[in-house]
Amino acid sequence: MDLHVSLDGRRELTAQIYLQVRAAILDGRLRPGEALPPTRELAAALSVSRNTANAAYEKLAAEGFLTSRVGVGTFVSDLPFHGGAEPEVPTSPLRPRPMWDGMPDPPDLSAMGTRYDFRPGMPDARSFPFATWRAMLSRQLRDSATRLGMYGEPMGHAGLRASIARHVGLSRAVRATAADVMVTAGVQQAVDLIARVMLAPGDVVAVEDPCYPPVKRLFQAMGVRLVGVPVDAEGLVVSQLPEDAKLVYTSPSHQFPLGYALSLSRRLALLAWADRVDAVIVEDDYDSEFRWTGRPVEPLHALDRTGRVVYVSSFSKVLLPTLRVGFCVAPPSLHAALRKAKHLADWHSASPVQGALAEFIDAGLLAGHLRKMRRVYRARRDRMAIAFDQDFTEHLEPITSAAGLHMTAWLRTDRPGEDAAIIARAREQDVAMHSMALCGVDRVPRQGFVFGYGLIATDDVEEGLRRMRSAFT
Ligand SMILES: Cc1ncc(COP(=O)(O)O)c(C=O)c1O
Numbered sequence: 001m002d003l004h005v006s007l008d009g010r011r012e013l014t015a016q017i018y019l020q021v022r023a024a025i026l027d028g029r030l031r032p033g034e035a036l037p038p039t040r041e042l043a044a045a046l047s048v049s050r051n052t053a054n055a056a057y058e059k060l061a062a063e064g065f066l067t068s069r070v071g072v073g074t075f076v077s078d079l080p081f082h083g084g085a086e087p088e089v090p091t092s093p094l095r096p097r098p099m100w101d102g103m104p105d106p107p108d109l110s111a112m113g114t115r116y117d118f119r120p121g122m123p124d125a126r127s128f129p130f131a132t133w134r135a136m137l138s139r140q141l142r143d144s145a146t147r148l149g150m151y152g153e154p155m156g157h158a159g160l161r162a163s164i165a166r167h168v169g170l171s172r173a174v175r176a177t178a179a180d181v182m183v184t185a186g187v188q189q190a191v192d193l194i195a196r197v198m199l200a201p202g203d204v205v206a207v208e209d210p211c212y213p214p215v216k217r218l219f220q221a222m223g224v225r226l227v228g229v230p231v232d233a234e235g236l237v238v239s240q241l242p243e244d245a246k247l248v249y250t251s252p253s254h255q256f257p258l259g260y261a262l263s264l265s266r267r268l269a270l271l272a273w274a275d276r277v278d279a280v281i282v283e284d285d286y287d288s289e290f291r292w293t294g295r296p297v298e299p300l301h302a303l304d305r306t307g308r309v310v311y312v313s314s315f316s317k318v319l320l321p322t323l324r325v326g327f328c329v330a331p332p333s334l335h336a337a338l339r340k341a342k343h344l345a346d347w348h349s350a351s352p353v354q355g356a357l358a359e360f361i362d363a364g365l366l367a368g369h370l371r372k373m374r375r376v377y378r379a380r381r382d383r384m385a386i387a388f389d390q391d392f393t394e395h396l397e398p399i400t401s402a403a404g405l406h407m408t409a410w411l412r413t414d415r416p417g418e419d420a421a422i423i424a425r426a427r428e429q430d431v432a433m434h435s436m437a438l439c440g441v442d443r444v445p446r447q448g449f450v451f452g453y454g455l456i457a458t459d460d461v462e463e464g465l466r467r468m469r470s471a472f473t
Contacts, residue, residue: 017056116464120452156183157354210439228441235262259401
């Protein structure tokens with residue numbers, strides 16, 4: 001235990017040490033059984049004689065606060081009045097900016113133990129190759145021992161940047177060199193850094209309405225002027241983009257949450273709009289590795305001939321969200337500023353994780369894991385699609401979506417509060433569901449649900465839907 005003692009002047013040093021250790025024991029900062037630093041160490045740290053420190057410990061031992069065990073050390077006694085009471089913290093006058101009071105809390109993951117969990121945004125961790133990952137991570141810690149004492153490159157691990165450039169080049173036809181790739185803490189940080197580099201307070205930012213809530217809130221927290229632009233079956237309604245927007249955030253391959261793909265004519269219109277109004281397009285391609293029907297939709301980035309698109313994506317869906325690894329592919333004109341912004345945010349993402357991920361991708365394991373997970377998720381998606389068509393038609397209007405790890409459906413009724421009531425009844429049946437309401441920007445979206453199939457076990461899908469169905473009555 002590193003014990004902080006501060007001495008005032010050079011008088012009554014023993015008493016000062018005695019009082020501070022005693023106070024730490026009484027207010028629970030030092031707990032029963034905890035070891036105190038040896039008197040030699042404490043004396044050296046405080047620049048006092050060892051006798052001074054000894055005398056303080058002896059007095060505390062004599063009063064029963066400390067117990068010495070010869071050859072082992074000095075410990076806090078097991079005293080009956082230790083209630084583990086919290087140290088008293090003075091009421092602070094410090095208050096966050098009012099904006100933070102209005103900001104919703106991070107999502108409540110307390111339903112995590114729910115057996116029939118249909119919430120979106122999470123992959124199946126049960127199928128992750130943990131043993132292989134552990135071996136790769138240990139190798140990083142062993143082989144890079146000397147390098148790990150040094151800060152890394154803000155743009156990311158050189159090997160991982162090259163692996164990502166190859167991966168997106170092959171799987172998504174995104175033309176990128178390793179130099180164009182910046183490794184980030186998920187899509188969330190990629191968007192944050194792009195916004196810091198591109199926007200000034202008060203600038204207009206356009207997002208799809210409804211939109212992915214964490215990114216919507218990120219922009220709200222930045223003090224920009226957020227405009228929600230409607231989405232229809234062809235994706236973002238490009239003709240309604242504000243002319244003064246400096247940035248548009250969009251998920252064209254699989255709009256979150258509605259699941260539509262942006263049509264080719266809208267893609268071309270969006271690129272032309274960005275060029276005309278001098279805006280940047282942030283393309284979130286978060287889950288298009290999972291495609292179920294039709295031909296893969298090319299990312300906007302692949303159509304961009306004027307360097308307007310910054311492509312962002314993540315390993316949260318294809319591997320695990322807890323790795324916190326995502327990336328952006330940016331044009332060279334932004335590299336230097338992004339590098340500085342990443343350095344100021346957190347210097348760089350964790351090096352051992354980046355090194356292990358590079359090895360994972362290069363060994364072909366990402367491609368293999370994707371092949372396996374496509375089979376797993378397809379089975380769940382097919383079962384859900386059939387059930388929605390057969391058993392929920394009276395209550396739900398499903399939105400057909402060709403990709404990703406979630407599907408969406410509108411509620412047929414417009415009775416206010418019905419979505420929340422269904423979610424509450426489902427929870428009683430051990431079923432977790434997600435409301436579309438959280439995704440609204442400028443408009444309250446029509447009532448509906450976003451159903452994920454990353455978490456629920458395939459064998460539980462039917463029983464989960466049966467229980468969910470009973471919540472609709
Ligand atoms: C639209 C969208 N973008 C990105 C992500 C992933 O974010 P991150 O990489 O920050 O985990 C998700 C996850 O749910 C998402 O739904």
